[in-house]
Amino acid sequence: MPRHDGGEKPQRSCLACRETRDRDRLIRFVLSPQGEVVPDLDAKLPGRGAYTCIDAACLAAAVKQRQFGRAFKREVAVPTPDEMTAQVAKLLLERVMGYIALANKAGKIVAGGSMVGDALKSKNKPGLVLVARDVSEAIGEKIAAQAAGNNVPCRWVLTKDDFGALLGKAPRSAIGIKSSGFVVQLLKTIERYRNFLGEVQ
Incomplete structure (x- = not known):
């Protein structure tokens, strides 16, 4: 080499x-x-x-x-091909969840569709918006459009129940990550996860 x-x-x-x-x-x-x-x-x-x-x-x-x-x-x-790919996918997803949990512990998260929407209208906009994969299409598209209109990256990942469990709350349709080092780490980690699943070219 x-x-x-x-x-x-x-x-x-x-x-x-x-x-x-x-x-x-x-x-x-x-x-x-x-x-x-x-x-x-x-x-x-x-x-x-x-x-x-x-x-x-x-x-x-x-x-x-x-x-x-x-x-x-x-x-x-x-392991078998299926077992090995499932193992790596699980590890990559755990990384995403781990960073969200750390961001929450650091007080860097706004949770819930309406709260995220309000944050996007404020002066201190989040640095990243995450939308649950299982949210209704209307709600998801609305949040994604708001994020795009404010030049805030938006990614679809995890589920409403996942968000709620990570935050110790009821299910949440979306969360906003306040501008911080967590934004860069989460974007990179989510990209790796989605690449592995074949969702990003």
Whole structure:
């Protein structure tokens, strides 16, 4: 692998499609002491790493083609393609939920469709709006239009019950994240999750 100077990011190749990308645009996998293939979303676990695109199709193909054994040059224990993609999707979704919970703990969340709407009309607009996937189309589109009209990013993720559980409240149709470092982290994490599901090209 060539060295990268001048601030260039290190690159790696996807086990399945062989496309080379910046390392932080891939998912890293390592071997556990028991020889099990383990996702390393933070890319911090010790040992040799193997990579796939942030794409369930690439991960499933890597498993089917037995690419992890070739990459680690030994026999490895790896779940089925469906199990592996479900495991990574769950971990990515947990990251999204974790950042929302942290933002709530820090007092950076406005919850509820009407509250988010009011916040979008105020001087201190939220930096990000999240709309529940299972909200009614009329309500969801209204909130999304309000966000767009105020140049605030809007993403559809989780459910009304998920929002409520994370905030310790009744179900909520939408939440607003006040401008803070949580906005950047959530946008990045949601993008990775949606990319993995094939929702973002």
